[in-house]
Every structure is written in C-alpha cells, then in structure tokens.
Amino acid sequence: MDANSRLTLAHEAARTGAELAMSGFRDDFTVESKESELDSVTEFDREVQRRLAGLLRENDGGATIVGEEELPDVDTRTTIPESGDAWIVDPIDGTNNFVVGNHVWGVAVSAVEGGDAVAAVNEFPSLGDTYAAGDDGATRNGEPCSVSDRTNPGTFTINPIFGLSPHHRRKLSEYVDVIAEEFGDSRRFGSSQFALSSVAAGELDAAVSGIRLAPWDTVGGVHLVRQAGGTVTDLDGEPWTPTSSGIIASNGEAHDELVAAFD
Ligand SMILES: O=P(O)(O)OC[C@H]1O[C@](O)(COP(=O)(O)O)[C@@H](O)[C@@H]1O
Ligand SMILES: [Mg+2]
Numbered sequence: 001m002d003a004n005s006r007l008t009l010a011h012e013a014a015r016t017g018a019e020l021a022m023s024g025f026r027d028d029f030t031v032e033s034k035e036s037e038l039d040s041v042t043e044f045d046r047e048v049q050r051r052l053a054g055l056l057r058e059n060d061g062g063a064t065i066v067g068e069e070e071l072p073d074v075d076t077r078t079t080i081p082e083s084g085d086a087w088i089v090d091p092i093d094g095t096n097n098f099v100v101g102n103h104v105w106g107v108a109v110s111a112v113e114g115g116d117a118v119a120a121v122n123e124f125p126s127l128g129d130t131y132a133a134g135d136d137g138a139t140r141n142g143e144p145c146s147v148s149d150r151t152n153p154g155t156f157t158i159n160p161i162f163g164l165s166p167h168h169r170r171k172l173s174e175y176v177d178v179i180a181e182e183f184g185d186s187r188r189f190g191s192s193q194f195a196l197s198s199v200a201a202g203e204l205d206a207a208v209s210g211i212r213l214a215p216w217d218t219v220g221g222v223h224l225v226r227q228a229g230g231t232v233t234d235l236d237g238e239p240w241t242p243t244s245s246g247i248i249a250s251n252g253e254a255h256d257e258l259v260a261a262f263d
Contacts, residue, residue: 001060001085006111007119007134009059013089016055017048017107018125021092025126026101038164040095045069048091048107049076056087063087068216080215080242085113090216093122094191096164103127108193110220115241120220122197131197133227140201147230147251148202156183156205156254159195161213161247171210178261196221199249200228206250208262210235215242222249231255235263 001009021044030043049069053076056063064086067076080086087109092098094105106124110117123130132139139145150156158179162172179186187204189195195207196218222232222240231252234244237259248258 003118003135007121007132009056010087010109010111010119010121011130011132012059013052013055013087013109014107014121014123014130017052017089017091017109018123020044020048020051021098021105021107022125025098031099036165038096040099041069042092042095042099044098045091045095046071049089050074052089052091052107052109056089060085060087065089066215067091068214078214080112080115080219083114085111087111088215088219090193093193093217094189097190102190104189104191104194106191106193106197108216108220110223112219117219117223120223122193122220122224124194124197129197131200131224133200133224135227138200138224138228140197145201146228147199147225148205149253150205150251151253153183153254153257156250157185157187158183158258159187159189159198159204159207161188161192161195161207161209161217162211163192168211175208175210175262182257182261192217193221196225196249199230199251200224202228202251205253206248206258208246208248208258210246210262212243212245213247218242218247222247225249233259235259 090108098105103126110120160175198204232240235246
C-alpha cells in the first residue's frame with residue numbers, strides 16, 4: 001500500500017471511529033478503571049478499537065495493529081514492531097474528557113513503515129477539527145497548516161504532557177514552574193494527540209514531556225508536527241523516537257532553549 005492510500009485509509013478509519021464515539025458522547029455508557037481510578041476506559045474506547053481493527057484489516061490484509069485497549073477477541077499489540085508496517089490506533093485520546101462531556105477528545109490513527117510514520121489523522125469530532133499528514137505537509141480540516149512563527153521563547157505557550165499518574169506529579173509541577181519562569185503561558189488538555197496537533201497547526205508553540213508516552217499518544221502527532229515544519233526531539237535534543245523517555249515538540253524557532261530548560 002503506498003503512502004497516499006495509507007493516508008486515505010487513515011482518514012476513513014478516524015472518521016468511522018469519530019462517528020461511532022460521537023454517537024455516545026454525553027449519553028449514558030459504561031466506564032471502568034484500568035490501572036487507577038483516574039485511568040478510564042469506556043465501552044466506546046473498546047468498540048472503536050474493535051471496529052477500526054476490522055476496517056484496517058479489511059483494507060490492508062494482515063495488518064499489524066498497535067492499539068491502546070486490550071480486547072480478548074481482537075489481535076492487537078501495544079508496541080511498534082521493529083520492522084515492517086503497522087497501524088497505530090488510539091480509539092479515544094482524552095477518555096477522561098469524553099467521560100465528563102468535555103469536547104477535547106479524538107480518534108488517532110497513524111501508519112508506520114519500518115518504524116517511520118508515513119500517515120497520520122487525528123480527528124476531534126466534538127471540536128470539528130481534523131489534523132492530517134501524509135508525506136507532503138500537514139493539514140487542518142483539509143487546509144495546509146504549519147507550526148507557529150513565534151520566535152521569542154518568553155512568549156511561548158507550552159503544553160506539559162504528563163497525564164494523571166501520581167508518580168509524575170512532582171515532575172509535572174517542575175515543568176509548570178519552568179514554563180511560568182522562563183516561557184509565556186501553559187495549557188493542559190488531557191489529550192496528548194490534541195497537544196501535538198495544536199503544535200502542528202500553530203495553536204501552541206510547543207508541547208513537552210519528561211516521561212515516556214505511549215505510541216498511540218504520540219506517533220501520529222509527532223508526524224503532524226514534523227510535516228508542519230516543526231522539530232521533535234527527546235530531552236537531549238536528539239530526534240524523537242517512540243522509545244524516547246521524554247519529548248520536546250516545537251515550532252523549531254527556539255528549540256535549543258526548550259532543550260536547555262527541561263530535563
Ligand atoms: O496533556 P495532559 O493533560 O497531561 O494529557 C496527556 C495525557 O492524555 C492522554 O493522551 C489521554 O490518553 P487516553 O485518553 O487515551 O488514555 C494520556 O495518555 C496522556 O498522558
Ligand atoms: Mg485512549
């Protein structure tokens with residue numbers, strides 16, 4: 001399957017998942033906790049992943065699928081294979097928002113070939129925004145988009161991505177302090193893919209994290225930022241990979257200052 005066909009299929013999958021999840025948004029549905037009370041999964045997370053795994057396999061026979069949810073009846077994995085092609089699915093990124101009726105959640109679908117992302121679609125149906133990238137730049141709602149052109153780090157709005165785990169709160173508060181002291185303003189949305197999509201479209205100047213994030217939370221968004229002209233590295237300033245233990249995704253205009261500020 002060529003890169004264009006992968007992007008088309010990623011769009012179809014994200015749209016299918018978004019429509020399915022929207023059908024339950026702000027309605028009654030089952031919510032369970034995974035590793036902690038703050039780590040939620042709903043019947044829609046599972047149903048969207050099930051549906052998308054079926055759709056991707058129908059169109060890309062034998063596809064390897066990396067997905068967030070573990071389903072007894074669907075063959076998916078939680079790590080990206082070192083070689084070969086794979087699809088990466090976050091059926092709902094921002095599940096805690098979805099649960100309380102907040103609009104910031106979306107369906108993330110990306111494709112990797114030999115470990116490199118080649119297509120990504122992040123669709124946020126309740127916001128009405130779809131961010132996408134193949135190998136020819138990034139788009140928001142079908143129109144080309146790019147990272148912000150802000151150059152003064154003192155004016156940067158930055159999203160520290162840390163989730164809700166109690167183990168990460170000290171580091172999160174350190175990052176929030178650094179942003180307040182050395183940069184402009186901070187935002188947190190409860191969706192890593194939303195943060196990265198926002199960097200890709202210039203809605204945020206950077207998104208940073210001092211922890212290792214899951215592939216379904218990052219790979220598509222990282223591809224979007226890079227295709228939108230931004231820079232994505234680990235905390236040492238080396239190109240980010242899915243095994244990096246931190247991330248700095250920015251418009252590239254003051255990336256060295258960001259690398260120097262966060263560890
Ligand atoms: O930017 P924030 O508010 O820390 O939110 C980031 C967190 O949100 C998520 O992307 C939400 O993911 P899920 O809803 O798929 O569990 C986390 O994986 C991530 O750690
Ligand atoms: Mg999810």
